[in-house]
Amino acid sequence: MVNNLLQGKRGIITGALDPSSIAWHVAEKVFAQGGRFVLTNAPLAMRMGKINELAAACQTEVVPADATSVEDLTLLFDRAQEVLGGKIDFILHSIGMSTNIRKAKPYEDLNYDWFMKSLDVSALSFHKMMHVADKSDALNEGASIVALSYIAAQRVFPDYTDMAQAKAVLESIARSFGQVLGTKKKVRVNTISQSPTMTTAGQGIGGFDAFFTYADKMSPLGNAPAEACADYCVALFSDLTRWVTMQNLFHDGGFSSVGISQPIVEALTPKE
Numbered sequence: 001m002v003n004n005l006l007q008g009k010r011g012i013i014t015g016a017l018d019p020s021s022i023a024w025h026v027a028e029k030v031f032a033q034g035g036r037f038v039l040t041n042a043p044l045a046m047r048m049g050k051i052n053e054l055a056a057a058c059q060t061e062v063v064p065a066d067a068t069s070v071e072d073l074t075l076l077f078d079r080a081q082e083v084l085g086g087k088i089d090f091i092l093h094s095i096g097m098s099t100n101i102r103k104a105k106p107y108e109d110l111n112y113d114w115f116m117k118s119l120d121v122s123a124l125s126f127h128k129m130m131h132v133a134d135k136s137d138a139l140n141e142g143a144s145i146v147a148l149s150y151i152a153a154q155r156v157f158p159d160y161t162d163m164a165q166a167k168a169v170l171e172s173i174a175r176s177f178g179q180v181l182g183t184k185k186k187v188r189v190n191t192i193s194q195s196p197t198m199t200t201a202g203q204g205i206g207g208f209d210a211f212f213t214y215a216d217k218m219s220p221l222g223n224a225p226a227e228a229c230a231d232y233c234v235a236l237f238s239d240l241t242r243w244v245t246m247q248n249l250f251h252d253g254g255f256s257s258v259g260i261s262q263p264i265v266e267a268l269t270p271k272e
């Protein structure tokens, strides 16, 4: 195991709600690799989750911020630099929310106000974070920015409804802002397209258990767990990946390249 990959680096980690959150695992792994960061989440989530326990374990503080608010994000970047004592080297965007999914609205009957909210929370917030970071000159040369995505950006998963569009926008923002920040400051911007993962957001999706099992049976390596996604984030935040940018990187045990697998063939073959 390589150690101290992130020694001396300062960051912001969004989206850790409880120990099942992917961001929670990222915070633990980054801390173990010597990275220092502030945690942030929506003010409402601060009351529901356990983020303060994580902050204590990672010797840091939580800065509440609604990721749809440019004002909150401006205060977040100011406070993060104050707490950490310098500019930012890595950012994790691990934010997703759809009221249409929560209320089980079918795709052909979406509520459009909620649709706009899904896009704002789950995708435009990524643009807003980078906009604020750029405008306030908060990033160090060679910084690395990662957002978490899902393959529903490319393929249809019926119960994922408006989040499919949100993820497509998120991945597109990574490319467009990646060009801007790469040119200006050699900053990398990527999305990781993660396997279905048992988290609060994941399990809120209708039929989640079925497509978790389906993806697991389709993937030669099985579904990638949250801890492994955190390892991949560490690699992308580190100096070992300095020329990787504007990519959507599948972290899915091979799922995205498979047409059908033997376990699925066997499951669908009628028993004599």
Ligand SMILES: NC(=O)c1ccc[n+]([C@@H]2O[C@H](COP(=O)([O-])OP(=O)(O)OC[C@H]3O[C@@H](n4cnc5c(N)ncnc54)[C@H](O)[C@@H]3O)[C@@H](O)[C@H]2O)c1
Pocket: 014, 015, 016, 017, 018, 020, 021, 022, 023, 041, 042, 045, 065, 066, 067, 068, 093, 094, 095, 096, 097, 121, 148, 149, 150, 193, 194, 195, 196, 197, 198, 199, 200, 201, 202, 203
């Ligand atoms: N769980 C999966 O199967 C899976 C698969 C691929 C990608 N992802 C993505 O991973 C990311 C993290 O999700 P997770 O599965 O760890 O679930 P999670 O519920 O633990 O994390 C989602 C986070 O978004 C935060 N959030 C919601 N609205 C916000 C706002 N307005 N401002 C700031 N934060 C806000 C929540 O408080 C929560 O901490 C999401 O982008 C999700 O789409 C999840």
